[in-house]
Structure formats: structure tokens, C-alpha cells
Amino acid sequence: MSTHYSTDTSPTASAAADPTATASHPPTSKPDPTLTSNAPKGRLSAAATAGSTELTSLTISLRRALRQFPDFPSPGILFEDILPIFADPSLHESLLRALELHVTQSYPENQKPDVVVGLEARGFLFGPSLALRLGAAFVPVRKKGKLPGPCETAGYQKEYGEDFFQMQSDGVKPGQKVLVVDDIIATGGSAAAAGSLVKKLGGTLIGYVFILELDFLKGRAKLDAPVYTLLSSQEEKS
Numbered sequence: 277m278s279t280h281y282s283t284d285t286s287p288t289a290s291a292a293a294d295p296t297a298t299a300s301h302p303p304t305s306k307p308d309p310t311l312t313s314n315a316p317k318g319r320l321s322a323a324a325t326a327g328s329t330e331l332t333s334l335t336i337s338l339r340r341a342l343r344q345f346p347d348f349p350s351p352g353i354l355f356e357d358i359l360p361i362f363a364d365p366s367l368h369e370s371l372l373r374a375l376e377l378h379v380t381q382s383y384p385e386n387q388k389p390d391v392v393v394g395l396e397a398r399g400f401l402f403g404p405s406l407a408l409r410l411g412a413a414f415v416p417v418r419k420k421g422k423l424p425g426p427c428e429t430a431g432y433q434k435e436y437g438e439d440f441f442q443m444q445s446d447g448v449k450p451g452q453k454v455l456v457v458d459d460i461i462a463t464g465g466s467a468a469a470a471g472s473l474v475k476k477l478g479g480t481l482i483g484y485v486f487i488l489e490l491d492f493l494k495g496r497a498k499l500d501a502p503v504y505t506l507l508s509s510q511e512e513k514s
């Protein structure tokens with residue numbers, strides 16, 4: 277089988293998850309949406325069109341870098357490895373540029389994030405760099421027991437297990453605009469728990485950003501803010 281990775285800017289939640297789909301047994305193939313434009317329909321400014329073209333070209337090189345490992349970390353899971361992106365400075369730069377372009381194109385100046393919240397551990401690989409580029413603060417969501425001082429806690433289930441997330445109680449100030457970032461959305465359990473923590477602290481959740489979406493698991497249906505994923509994975513690589 278071949279792998280199709282696509283760009284996806286849809287901010288709306290998907291239909292309910294297909295309970296038979298797993299990372300190793302995704303549903304049957306569908307046309308490669310990579311070939312469809314990220315750009316909203318209708319007239320675009322020259323700058324927006326140039327940005328969209330640049331974004332499409334960046335995502336093509338990024339999707340080629342991903343690797344898959346069957347039966348990791350447990351039997352039946354097809355693990356999507358994003359680490360090669362960070363092993364190559366040019367891909368690393370492409371990733372940050374693509375995410376920065378998305379945010380600057382999608383959020384008007386007065387709606388830009390004040391805080392980027394990254395999820396342990398792989399959200400820490402690019403969350404702080406993206407925050408710096410956006411002129412925003414970076415705040416971590418960590419697994420339970422790692423953060424000092426008063427914390428808020430949320431339990432969640434993910435594709436291969438369950439866990440607890442925490443944020444420091446003063447990590448986000450009431451009314452701050454928050455963007456949650458992570459490498460992968462699978463079932464959406466981790467991201468939904470992070471979003472609930474942001475809201476418990478009084479933050480305004482303005483969106484989620486992921487590098488890769490396992491779209492057949494319909495994780496975005498669990499999220500109640502706009503979701504952006506650079507790439508989506510539908511099939512196992514041959």
C-alpha cells in the first residue's frame with residue numbers, strides 16, 4: 277500500500293469516529309487530498325496566494341520525511357515517527373515556517389495567540405520555537421507529577437493507553453488567547469485534555485495545531501476549537 281499525506285485546514289469537527297479503524301488498519305483509501313488547495317474558495321490577496329503556494333511546497337517535503345513503525349509501542353499500532361524532521365535542519369526550518377505561515381494567515385492581528393501550549397513530550401520539540409516566532413509565550417502541559425506548585429489535572433485516554441496531564445495554575449492568565457500544539461492527533465484524547473486544562477485556567481482556546489493527523493480515528497471530533505493539521509495519514513507505506 278502507499279501512503280497519502282495531505283494538507284488540511286478544516287476548522288470543523290468531523291463526524292463520529294469509525295470504531296473499527298486503528299493506526300494499523302485504516303479504512304480504505306480515498307483520493308489524495310494533498311492535491312486540493314489549502315486556500316479558501318473565492319478571491320485571495322496576492323500575499324495570501326503566495327503564502328498558500330509556499331505552504332503546499334513545504335508540506336510536500338515534510339511528508340516525505342515521516343517514517344512508520346508497525347507494532348510500536350504495542351501490537352496493532354502503526355507508529356508515525358516525526359523525528360526525521362528534526363534531524364534535518366532544512367526540514368526543521370520548513371516545519372516552523374509552515375506552522376508560522378498557517379497562524380499568520382489564519383488569525384487576524386488582534387486575534388493572534390498570546391500563549392502557545394505544547395504537550396509533553398513531542399509538542400516540546402517545536403512549540404517553544406513556534407511561540408518565539410509568533411511573539412507568544414510558551415507554556416507546557418506535562419504528564420502528572422512533573423510540575424512544581426499548584427496545578428490543574430485532567431485524565432485522558434489516547435490511542436495506546438491512558439494518562440494524566442497537568443498545567444501550572446498560573447500558566448495561563450484569564451482571557452489570554454491560547455493555541456495548543458502537538459505532533460500528532462490520533463484519538464484526540466490528549467489534545468482534548470489539554471484544551472480542558474486551558475479552559476479551567478480561564479484561557480480562551482483559539483485553536484489546535486498538529487503536524488500529523490491520523491484522520492481515520494476522527495480525533496478532531498473531540499475538540500471544540502478550530503483544528504489545523506499540516507499532514508494527514510491514511511494508509512500504511514509499502
Ligand SMILES: O=P(O)(O)OC[C@H]1O[C@H](OP(=O)(O)OP(=O)(O)O)[C@H](O)[C@@H]1O
Nearest residue numbers: 396397398434435461462463464465466
Ligand atoms: O490523540 P491521542 O490518541 O491522544 O494520541 C496523541 C498523543 O500520543 C502521543 O503522545 P504520547 O502520549 O505517546 O507521549 P510522548 O509524546 O511523551 O511520547 C502524541 O505525541 C500525542 O501527544
Ligand SMILES: Nc1ncnc2[nH]cnc12
Nearest residue numbers: 299354355356435460462
Ligand atoms: N500511531 C501513532 N504514532 C505516533 N504517535 C502516536 N500517538 C498516538 N498514536 C500514535
